Amino acid sequence: MNKSRHAPDIWILMVILSLLAIGMVMVYSAGSVLGFRNYGDSFYFVKRQLLFAGLGLGAMFVTANTDYLVLKKFARPALIVCFILLVMVLIPGIGVVRGGARSWLGISSFGIQPSEFMKMGMILYLANWLGKEDYDISAFTRGLLPPLALIGSAFALIMLQPDLGTGTVMFGAALMMVFTAGARMKHLLSLGALGVAGFAALVAAAPYRLQRITAFLDPWSDPLGAGYQIIQSLYAIGPGGLGGLGLGMSRQKYSYVPEPQTDFIFSILAEELGFIGGLMVLLLFLILIWRGMKVAMSLPDRFGSYLAVGIVCMVAVQVVINIGVVIGLMPVTGITLPLISYGGSSLTLMLTALGILLNLSRYAR
Numbered sequence: 001m002n003k004s005r006h007a008p009d010i011w012i013l014m015v016i017l018s019l020l021a022i023g024m025v026m027v028y029s030a031g032s033v034l035g036f037r038n039y040g041d042s043f044y045f046v047k048r049q050l051l052f053a054g055l056g057l058g059a060m061f062v063t064a065n066t067d068y069l070v071l072k073k074f075a076r077p078a079l080i081v082c083f084i085l086l087v088m089v090l091i092p093g094i095g096v097v098r099g100g101a102r103s104w105l106g107i108s109s110f111g112i113q114p115s116e117f118m119k120m121g122m123i124l125y126l127a128n129w130l131g132k133e134d135y136d137i138s139a140f141t142r143g144l145l146p147p148l149a150l151i152g153s154a155f156a157l158i159m160l161q162p163d164l165g166t167g168t169v170m171f172g173a174a175l176m177m178v179f180t181a182g183a184r185m186k187h188l189l190s191l192g193a194l195g196v197a198g199f200a201a202l203v204a205a206a207p208y209r210l211q212r213i214t215a216f217l218d219p220w221s222d223p224l225g226a227g228y229q230i231i232q233s234l235y236a237i238g239p240g241g242l243g244g245l246g247l248g249m250s251r252q253k254y255s256y257v258p259e260p261q262t263d264f265i266f267s268i269l270a271e272e273l274g275f276i277g278g279l280m281v282l283l284l285f286l287i288l289i290w291r292g293m294k295v296a297m298s299l300p301d302r303f304g305s306y307l308a309v310g311i312v313c314m315v316a317v318q319v320v321i322n323i324g325v326v327i328g329l330m331p332v333t334g335i336t337l338p339l340i341s342y343g344g345s346s347l348t349l350m351l352t353a354l355g356i357l358l359n360l361s362r363y364a365r
Contacts, residue, residue, distance in 0.1 A: 008064060009295060009361035015288045016060075016339065016354050020053060022269075022281060023340040023347075029248050030268040031261030031342060045261050045342050052344040056351030063355030068304055068363070071356070075128040082121035085114035086157040095161075101334075103161045115158045115166040116345040120353050122154055122174050123310030130181040131303035137181045144183050148191065151175070159202065165321065165333035172317040177310045216331035230328050232257045233264050236271040237278075237327065244274030261342040263334055266326045281340070285319050288312075292357055298364035308360045311353050 028046035035044035089095035089105055096104035096111055104111040126147060130137060137143040151174045158167035179188060204210065219227030219234075236252035239245060250271045253260045260268045270278040289312055296308035315338050322337040324330035336343045338350050 005362050007362065008358040009291055009364070011287060011291045012295075012354070012358055012361055015284050015291070016351070016358075019281070019284050019288075019339040020057075020351075022284075023265075024049060024053070025247070026265055026269050026272075026340060027261050027342045029250065029272060030253050030265050032248075033253050033255070034259075034261065037255070048344065049342050049347065052347045053351070056348040059348060059352040060355030060358070063352055064358040064362075066359065068307065068356060068359045071124055071307070072128050072303065075125045078121045079125040082114065082118040083154070083157070086118060086154070089114050090157070090160055101161045101163050103163050103166075111345075113163075113166070113345040115161065115163050115170070116349045118154055118158065119166065119170045119173065119314055120311075120349055122151065122170055123177065123307065123314060123353075125150075126174055126177050127303050127307035127310055130177060130306050131301065133302070135181075137178065137183050140184070140187050144178070144187050144191075147174075147178055151178075163334070164202070165335035168321065168333065169314060169318045169335065173310050173314040176313040176317075177306055180309050181306065213331050216328070219328065229258055229264065229332055230325075233267040233326050234328055236264075236267040240271040240274045240278075242275050244270070244272045244277055247272050262336055263322065263332075263341065264326055265341045266323060266337055269340070270326075282323070285315070285338075289316050291361075295357065295361045295364045299360060300363065300365065304360050304363065308357060311357045314353065315350075 024046060027049045028043065031045035032042040035046075036042045038044075041047075085105065089102060092102075094105065095102040098104050098111075103113050103115060105114060129135065129147060135143070137147070151171060155167045155171050158170065175188075216230065219230040221227060223231055232252055236250065236257055239251075245251075250260075250268045252271055253268050257264045257267060266278065266281070269281065273280075292308060292312035292315070296305050296312065299305045299308060318335055318338050321330060321333055321335045322341075325332050325335065336346050339347065341347075
């Protein structure tokens, strides 16, 4: 295949760096109170975030400068390793329980989330699988069911932790890849009906998920319980108004919004920087998604196109869920805001994935 390589998409690069810079400022601002209270150091979270950002930027540099076709060789081994890690994390004594979920592997405060690795592992494997010239996904039994069975297996292992948020992001991005590959709409709709029934069963199987749904519909029905996070998030966003209270001036970060530096960091951002600040962040994500999809449509091979679609959809689904939860449009799921929220595994893996997107942009026509 004849490929011409040029400079990476400058829009994508600038958006990544801009969001990362905003994230650093907000992790310090949102997490300073909690860091001082729990660890005696207002800079505790931002120092760790800088460490993982450095690792992520190093990984992004490598993936942005390595021919993306090399990744084909690692598609199958990477997926196998991800499945092994997902099984290991479920073993008592090996998997670490944090926040009520057995989602971590590691020692003390340092750890990795195998489910984060599975998101990228699944995208890479599906891009290689769906990108084969002789693969016909329009055939229901031989084409559509095999990848859906694989996606469903990974989702089931993630749900055993349980981690509905990360599982939903992985499932959503993978499903968009399957749709882009040419799966028939009638097949997807019929399976979607089964999926809704399965989701209802998952909710019914765990009372806390039903409480989150109830809190989403009417958070004030349980203001000190299931509805607490959403109410406190809205209390942060409301006073922010158009221009915000000012950087560092949040009131809700004083032990009102739980873990303000992670899942609900956007509510602190909206409180301090207002509607204008929140809108700027959303516009940056829209630019990233727009340029990413433009890259996907301009690549000379199917593997590269599907890989770009998967990465862009992973970002898009995660942003939609996080913002939706923060503003009360979705039930609480525990999803970080890409490049903005505090988090080692999620930040490092996201920068690595976006490095691949930058790499792909170098070959776009």
